[in-house]
Amino acid sequence: xxxxxxxxxxxxxxxxxxxxxxxDAERIRSVADYVGRVRKRGDRPVVVVSAMGHETDDxxxxxxxxxxxxxxxxxxxxxxxxxRKAMALLCMALHDLGVPADSFTGSQAGVLTNGEHTQAxxxxxxxxxxxxALDAGRVxxxxxxxxxxxxxxxxxxxxxxxxxxxAVALAKALxxxxxxxxxxxxxxxxxxxxxxxxxxxxxxxxxxxxLEMNAAGxxxxxxxxxxxxxxxxxxxxxRSSFTxxxxxxxxxxxxxxxxxxxxxxxxxxxxxxxxxxxxxxxxVAAKLFRALADKLVNVDMIxxxxxxxxxxxxxxxxxxxxxxxxQQIATxxxxxxxxxxVFADPExxxxxxxxxxxxxxxxxxxTMFEVLAAExxxxxxxxxxxxxxxxxxxxxxxxxxxxxxxxxFGLDTEGSL
Amino acid sequence: xxxxxxxxxxxxxxxxxxxxxxxDAERIRSVADYVGRVRKRGDRPVVVVSAMGHETDDxxxxxxxxxxxxxxxxxxxxxxxxxRKAMALLCMALHDLGVPADSFTGSQAGVLTNGEHTQAxxxxxxxxxxxxALDAGRVxxxxxxxxxxxxxxxxxxxxxxxxxxxAVALAKALxxxxxxxxxxxxxxxxxxxxxxxxxxxxxxxxxxxxLEMNAAGxxxxxxxxxxxxxxxxxxxxxRSSFTxxxxxxxxxxxxxxxxxxxxxxxxxxxxxxxxxxxxxxxxVAAKLFRALADKLVNVDMIxxxxxxxxxxxxxxxxxxxxxxxxQQIATxxxxxxxxxxVFADPExxxxxxxxxxxxxxxxxxxTMFEVLAAExxxxxxxxxxxxxxxxxxxxxxxxxxxxxxxxxFGLDTEGSL
Numbered sequence: 001x002x003x004x005x006x007x008x009x010x011x012x013x014x015x016x017x018x019x020x021x022x023x024d025a026e027r028i029r030s031v032a033d034y035v036g037r038v039r040k041r042g043d044r045p046v047v048v049v050s051a052m053g054h055e056t057d058d059x060x061x062x063x064x065x066x067x068x069x070x071x072x073x074x075x076x077x078x079x080x081x082x083x084r085k086a087m088a089l090l091c092m093a094l095h096d097l098g099v100p101a102d103s104f105t106g107s108q109a110g111v112l113t114n115g116e117h118t119q120a121x122x123x124x125x126x127x128x129x130x131x132x133a134l135d136a137g138r139v140x141x142x143x144x145x146x147x148x149x150x151x152x153x154x155x156x157x158x159x160x161x162x163x164x165x166x167a168v169a170l171a172k173a174l175x176x177x178x179x180x181x182x183x184x185x186x187x188x189x190x191x192x193x194x195x196x197x198x199x200x201x202x203x204x205x206x207x208x209x210x211l212e213m214n215a216a217g218x219x220x221x222x223x224x225x226x227x228x229x230x231x232x233x234x235x236x237x238x239r240s241s242f243t244x245x246x247x248x249x250x251x252x253x254x255x256x257x258x259x260x261x262x263x264x265x266x267x268x269x270x271x272x273x274x275x276x277x278x279x280x281x282x283x284v285a286a287k288l289f290r291a292l293a294d295k296l297v298n299v300d301m302i303x304x305x306x307x308x309x310x311x312x313x314x315x316x317x318x319x320x321x322x323x324x325x326x327q328q329i330a331t332x333x334x335x336x337x338x339x340x341x342v343f344a345d346p347e348x349x350x351x352x353x354x355x356x357x358x359x360x361x362x363x364x365x366x367t368m369f370e371v372l373a374a375e376x377x378x379x380x381x382x383x384x385x386x387x388x389x390x391x392x393x394x395x396x397x398x399x400x401x402x403x404x405x406x407x408x409f410g411l412d413t414e415g416s417l
Numbered sequence: 418x419x420x421x422x423x424x425x426x427x428x429x430x431x432x433x434x435x436x437x438x439x440x441d442a443e444r445i446r447s448v449a450d451y452v453g454r455v456r457k458r459g460d461r462p463v464v465v466v467s468a469m470g471h472e473t474d475d476x477x478x479x480x481x482x483x484x485x486x487x488x489x490x491x492x493x494x495x496x497x498x499x500x501r502k503a504m505a506l507l508c509m510a511l512h513d514l515g516v517p518a519d520s521f522t523g524s525q526a527g528v529l530t531n532g533e534h535t536q537a538x539x540x541x542x543x544x545x546x547x548x549x550a551l552d553a554g555r556v557x558x559x560x561x562x563x564x565x566x567x568x569x570x571x572x573x574x575x576x577x578x579x580x581x582x583x584a585v586a587l588a589k590a591l592x593x594x595x596x597x598x599x600x601x602x603x604x605x606x607x608x609x610x611x612x613x614x615x616x617x618x619x620x621x622x623x624x625x626x627x628l629e630m631n632a633a634g635x636x637x638x639x640x641x642x643x644x645x646x647x648x649x650x651x652x653x654x655x656r657s658s659f660t661x662x663x664x665x666x667x668x669x670x671x672x673x674x675x676x677x678x679x680x681x682x683x684x685x686x687x688x689x690x691x692x693x694x695x696x697x698x699x700x701v702a703a704k705l706f707r708a709l710a711d712k713l714v715n716v717d718m719i720x721x722x723x724x725x726x727x728x729x730x731x732x733x734x735x736x737x738x739x740x741x742x743x744q745q746i747a748t749x750x751x752x753x754x755x756x757x758x759v760f761a762d763p764e765x766x767x768x769x770x771x772x773x774x775x776x777x778x779x780x781x782x783x784t785m786f787e788v789l790a791a792e793x794x795x796x797x798x799x800x801x802x803x804x805x806x807x808x809x810x811x812x813x814x815x816x817x818x819x820x821x822x823x824x825x826f827g828l829d830t831e832g833s834l
Contacts, residue, residue, distance in 0.1 A: 089484070
């Protein structure tokens, strides 16, 4: 395989363009111009497109107006119309530039999935038509996030972020040199530049770091596609379709001069629930979390306080969307659990540090706690993995915590305030 | 086969709903409610849907913004997204009402076409999935105007009005008792009710009358679908999805008490071109119309005046859209033809009377000319078929001509002014 950095032979590149990259006619023509240049310089692009701008949201909205039940089979038929439009339009724009291009639906591209509508899983790729187009010197343009079920030949949708998965799976199946994920930001940053003006773009992160950053609230690229890329060794390049500058590589090795902490993230998408004063008996937590799991509540962090007087408090976080269900279950079980009360606190945030170097630097957690303490920020819950450390703090303190941590771990770019 | 009028057994009905019938969420729910009632009363509906409201126009507009070339393959991929949305949404609405329903793309419904993109022709129907859904007691909802090419398995679009063709072809293939074409008018009228307040809805017309009415400017149902229906003996029922009242049957036999003239129509979609003062030699007209045909100009009526002084005038009508090309060709050939000039008159209209009874009533044309003369309306060109008589008049006189003819042939409903 030809490494892009090492040589300048012909590279086979899967290039995925997200919704903002193809939001309107002008953006579509801009992408076509770029793909044309990539081909002209001698590389072989395979394009994957998402639906235009807010199209998927618009389709969901009209579905909500039409129907209460919204069966999955029909939702998938509806939503996949979005990528279909985008891919056809992009091909037309390429054609205008004299670039031969063919659009392919998920089915035509051989994206075979299971039958789990609205969030189907890819089971196999048979991209013979895509390969044939490539061999004929054409640019294949594949509709993202869609496939066809192996049982029943039904149209399926891979779910939100599914276009990233399509791109990575195609890159693997075609033996591409890289999978480029074009979006409206210029890469993965050491912190949200809106919060930390001195945040820097990361040149390279490894798969594990990216996955932990996903878990800590970084929405792009979609975690599923990163997992797939890790499993199959597909090199990702997260970059901008607005500036076209080089972005962030996500691959097996980290950057050579690896900092202990690569990025600081915060996330305010969760609520903390506390079931207070439960007897400190075995099986109490099991009962509660089994009931929550049965109702498909997505529990993230869990913490049980030290028992002092034979009772304890169980705190856990759930996405805001799951709060109502979780609160109802906990309240219904209050008697059974012997709890004194159930309290919800939506005004929380998680603050996380992620870095492959943390594995070999045991003092990192102490530093994080000291930095937060010095800022007078109270830590409500803590959760850790080998390369991530997450603290729950009050929502109001989140930005301050991120700025302080970013500075303390030496991530601020030179010359920043 | 069970004739609907003769008995009340179970009827298999293909029901096609046009763009205005599914224009928004409310209309879609209204159609679902109706289809649910049809099924409840014991009949078996197979639904065909067009794209919602102006969706096809919107898609054409965005394509025009993105691309100059607009290759047919990609246009078809783009436009078929419209019916896909409509059919999925209608299925959801049916599901809400407890009616089991499945949407099918043209490909899934087995609509096999040639590869002529943007106006593909159906070559075969293999509706095994539609039949299976019917057999399982479900309502199949098929995307109109779309298919898949037998060579290359490409997505194809049947062109404007193609949903009618899909419906008629499905009705034939499934052996349906009738093909109901639901639209925003309540049937086929003896004249445009906006022009002639006393116009009446025709209970029944035969295929030939309908085809002549199409030729005379009646846009619905699409001529292609009427031809298909005639060839295969499919009974059509043109009716309203707003009032749901019985509409106009189009079938082999005319109404029992058949009037001489069934309808009066006018059409202002054409321009008259006159190539003046050409020598009255053989082959002059042939040269001109071969050149026009080579440029795909759609010539409708042709008239060559009587030669008086060795020269003659050739007049013909073309759609407004073809005027520029036709005028350019005629002007370029002016020298070759020896003509004295080329004149265009867009301010014309055709006025036609159509009726199966005209065949056996030779005095009809004289009556038409007398009526127009009495109104002081000059006839510029005349064209006839066995059951149609068309005159070109000035556009300004068209409505007056229609009103007078409608009255003269006894078509005004009783009690009208």
